[in-house]
Amino acid sequence: MTSNLRSALRSTLSWQFTGRFLRLSVPLVLVLAVVLWLIYRTQTAATLIVMEINEQQSIQLASQTIDAVFGVLRGDALYLAESSSLQQWLDTATQAARSHLHADFLAFVRHRRLYDQVRFLDGQGQEVVRVNWNDGRPEVIAREQLQTKQGRYYVRNTLVLNKGTVFLSAFDLNVENGVIEQPIKPTIRLSTPVFDSEGLKRGIVVLNYRGQRLLDRLRAIGENNPGGLWLLNEKSYWLLGPRPEVEWGFMYPDRETMRFDHEYGEAVWLSMLHGPQIGQRSNEQGLFTYRRIMPKKPQIASTESEDYAGGEQWIAVAHVPRATINASTAGQVRNLTIAFMVLTPLLVLLSGIITYHGMRRRQAEAKAQASEERYRGLLESAPDAIVIANSKGRVTMANAQTEKWFGYNRDDLIGQPIEKLVPDRFRAAHPAHRQNYLASPVVRPMGAGLELYGRRKDGSEFPVEISLSPLQTDQGVLVTSIIRDITARKHAEEAQEQTWMRYQKLVNNLPVGVYRNKPDQTGRFLEANQAMADILEAESIEQLLAYPFSELYCDPADRKTFIDTVMGQGHVHNHEVRLKTLRGREFHAALTAVMKKDVTDEIYFDGILEDVSERKEAERKIRQLNDGLRARSVALETINQELEAFSYSVSHDLRAPLRAIDGFSRTLLNEYTDRLDEKGRDRLCRVRAAAQRMANLIDDLLKLSRITRAELKRESVDLSQLAGEVIALLREDEPERTVRFSIQPGMIAHGDARLLRVVMDNLLGNAWKFTNHRAEAAIEVGCNPDETLTYFVRDNGAGFDMAYADKLFGAFQRLHDASEFSGTGIGLATVQRVIHKHGGRIWARSAVDQGAVFYFTLNEQKTNAKKDNTAGGRQPG
């Protein structure tokens, strides 16, 4: 069983099992624990009660013993006080009477055996008679050894008492000559006054009671008690204690602290001292059963007003230590623990078995239910209508989809012939079909080639597919029909058909040939569109389809290359080949094709064919043009290189002869001046001037050509500052001239700084030059703030005739006589070249003697300047 349970535990160890198991076993174990706890409590309580009663009985016994002892002691004291021998001696005081008294006392001590001393003291406290016990050999003490006890507390206290009252001393140890007598002698002194026959108080009798006897008896009573029986005095000192060395603490200076309240707590002590006379107290040190004991008169009624004087209160205590109590319950705890440990596994095992069987049953139920629900759920959630009919063709079950599609309630169908769902036109023949099927019932899958229809409740029909499967049951053959509404599919098929038609139309209308063929021997077309037939000049698509494509290649090697390429990389794009049409005309075609595989893994090509003859022709022309351009560009490059070499050579070689001309002319003028006449010197000066002018011309030409070659580097240029620098240089050259300059500040242009410097050098240089004859020369540099940034340099100088404006910017063109204004005529040409290099324009406005304004733009990016193609020179400023 256990191994079964274990294997069951292992196999079905699931949270569910654990949960159920815990829910059963834990409460059971808890109940067991509670029951055992209650048993423990009851047993412990009973033990305690037994213990308490036991203790109380001991205390009761002790109390009774003490009472009995006191009764005896009191009787003895009173007896002696009134004994006839004593009375006689008091009356006669003869020797005979004394002897009689001695004998009497001696007999009393010997036989009573209770007292250590019996004395008679007179009114002054002088011992008159004294008999000592003397360890069982009683003797009368000789007269000369008698002592006076005048002033002792018991003498004093007793002499004031009335007849019949006994004075009790404290219970203590006998002291002889200031030393505690050893072995110790616990003693209680009783004394009572003695009256003679005339009623006069004549003295006292004193009896020393040997208390050891009482203590021994109490100890004997306490022997049955677990913690013994103690006797305490009022000061909490032990008279009878757990050990002899703690007893009589008040007698020994070094035992002062050996007190009950010290040992066991003041609380217990005080409650015993002041609480009820009889009681039990319990603390962590154990159980204390006590009784306060007072000497009291015997039960027999007495006429005396007082029975005792002095004396003290004692407390008898029976103590059971906590350890003893615990020890007595420990056994029970052990037993109950064993019981718990034995019973718990049993309960756990029981719980396990119950849980296991409970689980098994529930699982079985759940499985059965789940399977039924699944089956029902499958039927209900099936996307098809499912109808089960019996062998008589009656419907026994129909699902939700059946209700939805056919429009019947389930209840309308159950028990009805299945023909209810068959269209009217097939209804009559249906039972026969049914019988045929039942004769050889096999599973018939859907879509077995028949166009079937279902009939709705409202009589309308819808296309269906039906599969049938027979099921042998004890109620005969059941046929499950699974019916699928294929209306949506039919619609989809039609839509697909339309889409297909649309695509076919699209393909047919394309201006490029679209085809499909196989890369086999003939490459015959499988599909081709109208454009294909048109390009290949076939009379119809059919004619084309019948024609082998391989025959249409001008070069059969082309076809092989094409096929290899497509097979190799899976596709080809704009592969150009030369084809011929069915009529034999050759043309350039571009083929684009992809390789495909059909279901049988056979390779075919889908391709596009384009007639690119025109494009080829256009490309050929472009190529020709490009070749021409390239040739021209090479020629230009050559020219440029030549020009560069030329200008380099010019700068070196053309200047050398000029230097020689000028230099040697000067030598002539200087060293041979005396051999030359005025005319000769004049001509030589002209030679020199001409040479120097030519040098200037060469320099200016070189500058112009350098600007043409220079690369444009645009950056932000402060034109205002630039103009200022140029003007400063001009003033330096001719400091004697006064010219009023006005420069618009903050003109930042976007252009090549070096080239703009050339522009400013020339324009301002011209303005400076042409205002030479003006008394009040004025030159202005500024910028028009319209949308095109137009800079200008204005002067009030000689100006020029606008009729010659078109010659202004040509190289070597001069509008003034050299005698009037010097110059090479290259400056403005250079300026124009700089401006054009920037993509800007330059023009001027002037009139003779009216000054001139030169405008220019720099085609700066930040302006959306409108390109103005008007010929330069006549623009309004």
Place this chain on the structure above:
Amino acid sequence: MRKKIILLVEDNPDDELLMLDALVANRVNNEIIVARNGVEALDYLFGEGAYAGRKMMDWPAVVLLDLKLPKISGLEVLRRIRADERTRLLPVVILTSSDEEEDRIKGYTFGANSYVRKPVDFDQFIKAAGQLGLYWLLLNEPPPV
């Protein structure tokens, strides 16, 4: 004080004559060695060829170097002067007709000490020669040999 030597490297006889005239006009009467091409200039400097056995202690105070020279160009002469340990610090003034930017850049890049363009106006030429003589022969302290 020994007279300082000027080495004039000039292929054009006219220019040579003008230069000598200009120096005379400025009363510069130092010894002037004229090399008429690059090879000759280098032969003189390193005591080779026609100048084999030249007293090598006589380094010119300044070399006036034309750029456009037959056989070896002025720039190449300059390059070799700077490449040789003996002449690496020799003052070289390029004296040429060209004011092409490229020539100026190369001249300075190869370590020319000055670049002077020969003016066409002979008066200015004389002035330039005078200043050259004044500067390189009198003012300038030559590098330690």
